[in-house]
Structures are given as structure tokens and as C-alpha cells.
Amino acid sequence: MSDQKLEAIAKALSKARSVAILPHLNVDGDALGASLALALALNSSHCQAHVLIEEDVPATLDFLPGQDLIKRSPEGRYQVAINIDNGDINRLGERLAVYQNAEIRLSVDHHATNKMEADVSYVDTGAAATGEIIHRLLTDYMGAPITKDIALCLYTAIITDTGGFRFSNTTPETMVIAGELMKTGIDFTNANKKVFDRISHAKLFLMKQTMNSLKLLFDGKLAVACLRWDDLSSFNAKIEDSEGLVNIGRNLEGVEVSLFLREEKPGLFKGSLRSNEYVDVAQIAEKFGGGGHKRAAGFSAEGDLDDIVKSLADAIKASLTGDA
Ligand SMILES: [Mn+2]
Missing domain, CATH: 3.10.310.30 (Diaminopimelate Epimerase; Chain A, domain 1)
Structure with missing residues (x-):
């Protein structure tokens, strides 16, 4: 089933030369994993995409690939800005200006309370994680290959928001996607250990x-x-x-x-x-x-x-x- 909003988001991203990816403040595994997956996919084509965050990457997520694409401050003006895993404009923090100054503002999220303003806003409250939506966007709408690095980012996004496939938001679709991601050969035991087990x-x-x-x-x-x-x-x-x-x-x-x-x-x-x-x-x-x-x-x-x-x-x- 095709969704017009996801199609519009895919089109805008495919044409963009520079993209600012903006996860919510105090990034968690879903916000950062989904953002890095998208950044890796966009940079492997035509486009310069950065993930902008204001805090340090949590130690629990320091194994995620693509961290060279994370920036603490914007590098110039971005043509497209995309809000990720965030339904509240206040959770863009100091990056609000980056979002507002972009020519095109996009938003992808799964929070039922989403109130983000955007040129195209896609909210799927049935998705267990924003990482699931990014997986769908990349595979079904952008034809982007899911590399092992991208798979690890998306897998981490999904385990974070489902508590390791235990919360009620987990669906058969969640498991199908996770299975697809595992096929790339990711080290999923390490991801689970880092996200859930190791404590400081x-x-x-x-x-x-x-x-x-x-x-x-x-x-x-x-x-x-x-x-x-x-x-x-x-x-x-x-x-x-x-x-x-x-x-x-x-x-x-x-x-x-x-x-x-x-x-x-x-x-x-x-x-x-x-x-x-x-x-x-x-x-x-x-x-x-x-x-x-x-x-x-x-x-x-x-x-x-x-x-x-x-x-x-x-x-x-x-x-x-x-x-x-
Ligand atoms: Mn989430």
C-alpha cells in the first residue's frame, strides 16, 4: 500500500542536495538510530546529510555507525530539514532555527501526540519505532539498499522502543523488519548488550x-x-x-x-x-x-x-x- 505523504517525503529527500536530520533532544536509540540510518543512506547517494544533536552521544549508543555524520552545529544552511521521532517543536531545542530556515521542512514520527508543523508530516502511530518508518521509506519509497551499517542503526531503533520486542507496540511487522535487518549480518547481541544490559x-x-x-x-x-x-x-x-x-x-x-x-x-x-x-x-x-x-x-x-x-x-x- 502506497502512502502519498511518504512518497512526497521520499521525493523531497531524493532531490535534496543538503539535509539536516533533527532527532528530538536527549536522543535515545530510536531517534538517533533512525536519524543515522537516513543520514547513511542519503550520503551514499548524491546528498550531504548531517545529524544535528546538542548533547553527547550516550555511551549506550556509541557503537552506532555513521557517527562522523553527527554535527553539534549546522554547517551552512540546509535545503531540507527533517524532524525525526519527535512530536513537539520544543524538543528541537536550539536547532529550531535550522528547521525553520530550511526551504523544505519534513517530519517523520510515531507519537500519538504529534503536533509538529511541516511541509509534509508523516505520523504512523502503529509503528513501534520511527526506525520502522525509516526502513519503509528507504526500501519501499527510495529504493535505497539496506547496508549492514544502516541495518544496525534501524535494529537499534527498534529494540530501544520495543524494549527488545517485549512492549505492546511490537507487531508482526516489527519482527519481519527485524528479521530482514538481521539477514545483513549485524552483531545484534552486542547491540542488545549495550542498549539494555551494560550499566555505568x-x-x-x-x-x-x-x-x-x-x-x-x-x-x-x-x-x-x-x-x-x-x-x-x-x-x-x-x-x-x-x-x-x-x-x-x-x-x-x-x-x-x-x-x-x-x-x-x-x-x-x-x-x-x-x-x-x-x-x-x-x-x-x-x-x-x-x-x-x-x-x-x-x-x-x-x-x-x-x-x-x-x-x-x-x-x-x-x-x-x-x-x-
Ligand atoms: Mn520513538
Whole structure:
């Protein structure tokens, strides 16, 4: 089945001489893997494509190929800019100008809460990862060969967003694509080890702090945990070191919703929400100015931790009892 928007995106990319690829702030494996796969494919043809990010590449993703195509600042003006795995213009950070100054603005994403403005915006909420959409774009619409390097990037994108093919967003199509990628001979065990298993010393410390802070509310249906600024700064922890800590609460028996708050700067919190079976956490995150997926979402909040937890808990209580 052909999609007109993907066709238009493929056409614009095929004609472009320079492309800025813009994943969301604090890149994860899907955002960076999908971006690098596209960059590798475009650079192997006619075009100069850069992946622009503002932070360091997380150590968990340092094995991804194509990192010479990552730039910290734009090199001139780009003809085409493409937003990747991001539904919120604020998550372009300082790269917003690059996006707005491009002649053509494209967007490819899978977040249900996507609000990006673009000349062509393609959102497929049924795709487990943006990497799946990029795979479809490259193979079905651009006729680009999936090299081993591109395959490793896309495989990493998919395992990141499906938790290693375990989350409910995993589809038969996800497995078919992953199978195709494996056929190229990628070292998938290493990718899984780097993304899921290896932990830094800082992360071990943060895991302990998270467990110490964990509280249960509403008959154990809501787990709340937080990391304070002092915890994060005392161990020189990077943002990636707190990735996945929301799952400590989510995985506890009886828990439906896990709320994890990380104090990024004094008084400024980044919130993560996960649910197990029935609560739509994207709706809750949206009430607090964030967004995401039904079972995984995020938001930012400023102020006193107790107040923030209280207002979140009230909103979550309503959806736990069905009074939302
Ligand atoms: Mn994603």
C-alpha cells in the first residue's frame, strides 16, 4: 500500500542536495538510530546529510555507525530539514532555527501526540519505532539498499522502543523488519548488550537512590520515585544514567502506573510515566504540557516536588478509577 505523504517525503529527500536530520533532544536509540540510518543512506547517494544533536552521544549508543555524520552545529544552511521521532517543536531545542530556515521542512514520527508543523508530516502511530518508518521509506519509497551499517542503526531503533520486542507496540511487522535487518549480518547481541544490559557506575548509584525513594500509592497501583538534583550532581551522572529507571516502579507487582521524576536543575523536573495495562499515560502527560504514547510518556514540571507529585497523583488517580 502506497502512502502519498511518504512518497512526497521520499521525493523531497531524493532531490535534496543538503539535509539536516533533527532527532528530538536527549536522543535515545530510536531517534538517533533512525536519524543515522537516513543520514547513511542519503550520503551514499548524491546528498550531504548531517545529524544535528546538542548533547553527547550516550555511551549506550556509541557503537552506532555513521557517527562522523553527527554535527553539534549546522554547517551552512540546509535545503531540507527533517524532524525525526519527535512530536513537539520544543524538543528541537536550539536547532529550531535550522528547521525553520530550511526551504523544505519534513517530519517523520510515531507519537500519538504529534503536533509538529511541516511541509509534509508523516505520523504512523502503529509503528513501534520511527526506525520502522525509516526502513519503509528507504526500501519501499527510495529504493535505497539496506547496508549492514544502516541495518544496525534501524535494529537499534527498534529494540530501544520495543524494549527488545517485549512492549505492546511490537507487531508482526516489527519482527519481519527485524528479521530482514538481521539477514545483513549485524552483531545484534552486542547491540542488545549495550542498549539494555551494560550499566555505568553512576547508573548503579542512581538505581539505589531510585529504589530508596520509591513510594506506593492507591493500594500499590501507583509507584512514585524521584532523583533529586543532589543525587544527580554528586555522582556526575549523565541524563542517560537515569534512563529506564521508571521501569523499576513499573515492573513491581500490582503497579499499573509508574511516575519517575528527575530534577534536572534545582526546581526543574523531567517526568516519565509508564503504565502496564489500561491507563493512557499520554493523556496524563498532555495535561502537564508533555506527550508520548499510551504506555510511555513524559513531561516537564517546575516547582516544589511534593506539589508536583500531588497534582500528578490526583490526575493518575482519576484514570486508575475511570473518573478521568
Ligand atoms: Mn520513538
